[in-house]
Amino acid sequence: MNSNKPECERDAETIRAPRLIIDAVDDHGAQLAELRDGLLSRPARIAPKFFYDEQGCALYGAICALSEYYPTRTEIQIYERCRRPIAAQLPPDGQWIDLGCGDGAKARDWLGPARVRRYIGVDFAADWLKTTLSITEQQFPGVDCLGVVTDFTRPFHLHPVLNDCPDAPPIFFYPGSSIGNFTPEDALSLLRSIRNHLDGDGRLLIGVDLVKDTATVEAAYDDALGVTAAFNRNVLRVANRLLDADFEPHRFDHRAFFNATESRIEMHLAASQGHDVRIGEHRRRFEAGETIVTEYSYKYTPERFCALLAEAGYGNMHYWTDERGWFGVFVAGAGSD
DSSP, X not given: OOXXXXXXXXXXXXXXXXXXXXXXXXXXXXXXXXXXXXXXXXXXXXXXGGGOSHHHHHHHHHHHTSSSOHHHHHHHHHHHHHHHHHHHTSOSSOEEEEETOTTOHHHHHHHTTTTOSEEEEEESOHHHHHHHXXXXXXXXXXXXXXXXXOOTTSOOOOHHXXXXXXXXXXXXXXXXXXXXXXXXXXHHHHHHHHHTTOOSSOEEEEEEEBOOOHHHHHHHTSOTTOHHHHHHHHHHHHHHHHHXXXXXXXXXXXXXXXXXXXXXXXXXXXXXXXXXXXXXXEEEEEOTTOEEEEEEEEOBOHHHHHHHHHHTTEEEEEEEEOTTSOEEEEEEEESOO
């Protein structure tokens, strides 16, 4: 192997098992402290990133197949219908940075059409990421694959990784409207963090759930079969495992509603009766009706999201929507239009 050749330019037959980089900035102790402090606060809260243990990932996959859950299938329909014009706005031979990659399925549909040279999966879950990289490498042996285990919801720095291939422009991919889980202020911070990694040819490709009628959006987060309720309660099992807590999930009711003032869906777990919970060395009383906030999902108009991109320093913006205007896919680059 020629050690002077950039990682992303090595021939397919010489590429070994996908590399996994554990970000030194990612502090497991800090993650546990964040989870514990959120549960002890009033109101109590849990960040959505804690949903996705093995059981949570399986339940989320089931949610995506529900008739009520429109975001996944609507976004995929936009990609299938508009893949060519979207790809035309992306630089060829780039590095595809898959933020919160999960199983990587959405990204793999792009690696060929976008002529991607390198795939970088970024996720909080190391075990999930290893599987994703393995599948991606098998399907695309000519694409250099590596993973970065980090919490990208905090300020992150992928420059050393991207600099392995200085001639391959970065394409940040953030599908599924996960940007909606951030408050507008935190979304702006994340968008700026991504923008700081882009040069003149770099791009951001992002999916965004758009404002629509309340009944449709509430049904997506409170389905008739109760799969979303099970997904929501499962985060308490995650807390039990990580914090040595003794939550009893059946004592909490799933609630999801649209807050029109804030333009967001809110998911809560509401105590069905007053009771005490051990959270590590602490005890916390939950009164009847008291809730744990588990997710906010902000919904945008195209104009509002374009304004947010502009405030974060992006230009050269394009977007596509489905026929009903329920979901938007945006491409933005560095600099001005």
